[in-house]
Amino acid sequence: MPDASLKKKRPLWYNLSPVNxxxxxxISILHRISGAALFLLLFWLLGLFDASLASPDRFAAAxxxxxxxxxxxxxxxxxxxxLHHLFAGIxxxxxxxxxxxxxxxxxxTSVGVLATSLVLTAVLGWALLW
Amino acid sequence: MVxxxxxxxxxxxxxWLVQRISAVVMxxxxxxFAVAFVAAKPLDHAGWxxxxxxxxxRVATLLFFVSLFLHAWVGMxxxxxxxxxxxxxxxxxxxxxxxxxxxxAGWAFQILWRI
Numbered sequence: 001m002p003d004a005s006l007k008k009k010r011p012l013w014y015n016l017s018p019v020n021x022x023x024x025x026x027i028s029i030l031h032r033i034s035g036a037a038l039f040l041l042l043f044w045l046l047g048l049f050d051a052s053l054a055s056p057d058r059f060a061a062a063x064x065x066x067x068x069x070x071x072x073x074x075x076x077x078x079x080x081x082x083l084h085h086l087f088a089g090i091x092x093x094x095x096x097x098x099x100x101x102x103x104x105x106x107x108x109t110s111v112g113v114l115a116t117s118l119v120l121t122a123v124l125g126w127a128l129l130w
Numbered sequence: 131m132v133x134x135x136x137x138x139x140x141x142x143x144x145x146w147l148v149q150r151i152s153a154v155v156m157x158x159x160x161x162x163f164a165v166a167f168v169a170a171k172p173l174d175h176a177g178w179x180x181x182x183x184x185x186x187x188r189v190a191t192l193l194f195f196v197s198l199f200l201h202a203w204v205g206m207x208x209x210x211x212x213x214x215x216x217x218x219x220x221x222x223x224x225x226x227x228x229x230x231x232x233x234x235a236g237w238a239f240q241i242l243w244r245i
Contacts, residue, residue, distance in 0.1 A: 035205045042202070046234060050241045052178060059175035086160065089153050096150070 023110040031088040034081035041078060066129075076125045083117040083124075149204040152197035159194040179245060188242045195238040199231040 021029065051062035065071055091109050094100050100109050166187070172178040182188060206227045214220040 032205075032209065035202075036209060039202045039206055042234065046237060046241070050237070052175070053182060053241055053245055056175040059178065086157060090157065093150065093153065 023114075024106045027088050027091065027110045027113050030084055031092070034085040034088075037081045038078065038085065041074070045078070072129050075129055076121065079125055079128075080117060080121040083120050084113070087113045087117050145204045145207065148200050152201040152204075155197040156194055156201065159190060159197075162190065163194075182242065182245055188245070192239060192242055196235060199235050203227065203231055 048062050048066065051058040051065075053059075066075060091100070091113050094109075095106075100106060166181060170177060170181050172181050182191065207224060210220050210223050210227070214223060
């Protein structure tokens with residue numbers, strides 16, 4: 001006879017909000033979000049790169065654009081997106097070759113990725129943007 | 131005896147590999163660029179331009195951009211496949227991403243060889 005108590009428990013509701021994701025899952029979704037953000041703002045970044053190399057005048061204009069407080073905030077966000085995407089990506093390459101796949105190592109490297117990208121964002125943001 | 135030709139198991143392998151190889155190219159360029167940037171410490175337009183004027187630097191930067199655009203294509207394709215269910219809309223967005231990235235590639239080439 002089928003167990004009725006099993007059926008009663010359905011449907012199952014999993015909380016899939018990123019806040020409740022395990023740490024490696026958080027690294028993974030942030031990797032996706034940072035990649036999408038970099039793609040979406042690539043137009044602006046290429047525009048700045050274009051201007052910076054075009055002429056002294058346009059270099060100065062690009063510099064002025066990047067010096068606006070709002071632009072600085074966006075650039076800081078993109079700097080974090082780049083660094084997080086880079087370090088999480090390196091972690092995924094190691095997972096590809098079955099390095100660091102057990103739970104303690106996966107958690108430790110997740111903390112490493114999160115912390116390294118945040119600290120480097122602060123350091124490089126301070127050095128380059130302010 | 132049944133002899134079958136097994137095909138199809140490698141669908142997606144090309145994209146997977148392109149994503150990894152382009153990632154490694156970009157990571158190596160990032161380190162090389164950081165070293166070159168710190169060594170040159172360009173402060174003005176002339177210094178910044180000088181950083182990109184050697185032929186090898188332009189080729190390396192173009193390789194970075196090509197890797198970036200291939201990488202962005204695989205990533206965006208994955209995202210669109212996961213979240214955009216209507217086939218027509220997904221196809222339209224995929225075409226838009228491809229055209230955008232091919233356009234960016236032309237733009238990047240222009241930026242680097244106009245210096």
